[in-house]
Each structure stands twice: as C-alpha cells, then as structure tokens.
Amino acid sequence: MADKRNNDHKMTVEEAGRKGGEATARNHDKEFYQEIGRKGGEATSKNHDKDFYEDIGHKGGKARAKQRDDE
Template structure:
C-alpha cells in the first residue's frame, strides 16, 4: 500500500489525517455494540430535531433518485 502524505506544507497534520487516525483508534477500542448505540442515539436526535416532514422529504428524494437509476439501467 502506498504511503499517505496527509501533511500540510508546514508539516502539521491535516484535518483528513487527524480524522482518519481518530476513527482508526476508536475502531480499535470499541465494539459493535458501541457503534449500534451511537447510531441509535443519532437517529433519535435526528428524529427529534427534524420531525416527520424531514423523513418524508428525504424518502421522496431517495425514491426519485432510485427511479432514475432504474430507468438508466
């Protein structure tokens, strides 16, 4: 695998590199249940903040995109 060079010109870590390293460290120290729990909490927060209309709108957009995808196949 090629070595990544995610450093800025002044040799500081880029945001991308920091995020990747943080994600890798989190994955090493947490299990499947951790990710299920934070996913559940995120879903609940989204539902609380956006409500039913939000889900209707994104569902319609997803349906439209999928229909276009099917028609182009």
C-alpha cells in the same frame, strides 16, 4: 500512499480525521455504534416529523436512481 502532511510537516485535517476514526474503531465494538446510532435517531426524531423523513427518503431514492442511470 502519498504523504498527507502539509508543507509545515503538520498532519492535515483529513489525515487527523482518518487516524481518529481508526483509533475510535479499534476501541469500540458493534454495540457502541448501535447505541450511539439509537441515541442519534431518538434525538433527531424529536426535531422532525414523518413528512421530513418521507422527503429525505424520496430525495435519496431519486439521487440513487440517477446514479444508476448514469452508470
């Protein structure tokens, strides 16, 4: 793998994010991620209605269909 450091020999944002994600994954189990996902879903549902979710579902479906067509 190529060295991800910039010219000042400092870690890039990309490398720092990857390392942080790996460390977090080592320190937390499946239940941790389920809980934060549940909390995020609850918080989001307070800010959006059914139409919002239908709209993003349709957009995602169309985008995925286009990807399959392009393959």
